[in-house]
Amino acid sequence: MTPPAAPKAPPRLFDRDLLVRRRDRAAPHFDEYSFLKDLVSSDLVDRLDDTARTFRAGLELGGHDGGVSEQLKGGAKVAAMTLTDPSPAMVARARERGLDAAVADEENLGFEAASFDLVVSALSLHWVNDLPGALIQVRRVLEPDGLFLGALFGAGTLAELRASLIEAETEIMGGLAPRLSPLPALADMAALMQRAGFALPVVDRESVVVRYDSVFGLLADLKGMGERAAFASGMGQPLPRRVLMRMAELYAQNFSDPDGRVRATFEIVYLSGWAPAPSQPKPLKPGSAKVSLADAVRRQGESDQQA
Secondary structure, eight states: OOOOOOOOOOOOOOHHHHHHHHHHHHHHGGTTTOOOHHHHHHHHHHHHSSSSOOBBBBBETOOOTTHHHHHHSSSBSSEEEEESSSOOHHHHHHTTTOEEEEEEOTTTTOOOOOOOOEEEEEOOOOOOSSSHHHHHHHHHHHEEEEEEEEEETTTTTTTTHHHHHHHHOOOOOOOSSOOOOOOHHHHHEEEEEEEEOOOOEEEEEEEEEEEEHHHHHHHHHHHHHHOOBBBOTTTTTOHHHHHHHHHHHHHHSBBBOOTSSSEEEEEEEEEEOOOOOTTTOOOOOOEEEEEEEEHHHHHHHHHHHHO
């Protein structure tokens, strides 16, 4: 009998070393460009405050210089936070802010199973090559009934820039090269949370629109955030200047407001889920309902007629 084939490794889309170098370069001035990270970090803290639980040990995964940990420091919600990021320069900045921080890669978490009862991640997981595997690792380091809260850029992010680049490069070069990272859609993330084994998963999204004098302001912000494309070797190609300038023209033509400023959309996909535990509520088994949906609808109709 032929043995089953080994599962294929996920495609390596991103050069993690290049990502680290870009975060290292962004680190000294990151606070000048961290407005999206700060916004999302605040949203995650608000969502955490909506839970009735308090937590003994939290992990901020891919935390850059520590947006979530900084807001939770000294509060009553989480007794202790540990921040990780693959960039040594970002970790150094986090330590300068008095945070417990260590260099670690989201693709290879070196923590023991059930080390934390809370994991948070703000705008970092869209850079991992194996997102299903990363989510499984997150669940592994959570103790039973531990909570994961995450946020990453979704498929609608930079739709204006994508459209302008595609049109400009097709017009001038007659073809396309990878320019912007592929990003997951809402339905993709819902499926991945279930596949990773989280209980009670919830996935939703919000859009943030930022306005600029020109597309070049957007490009400067992406560089300052450390969010420029970091494709694996052989995938990306240099962007010809004439394509860049044509893209800027198309962007201004198609995505300008009446005052001449241009729009850039960032779609944020929020994730939450719990490590499974016996005490959690379980869905009913199919066919175990005591009242049928048809009976419920009929009774509601009778009630409406009597009112």
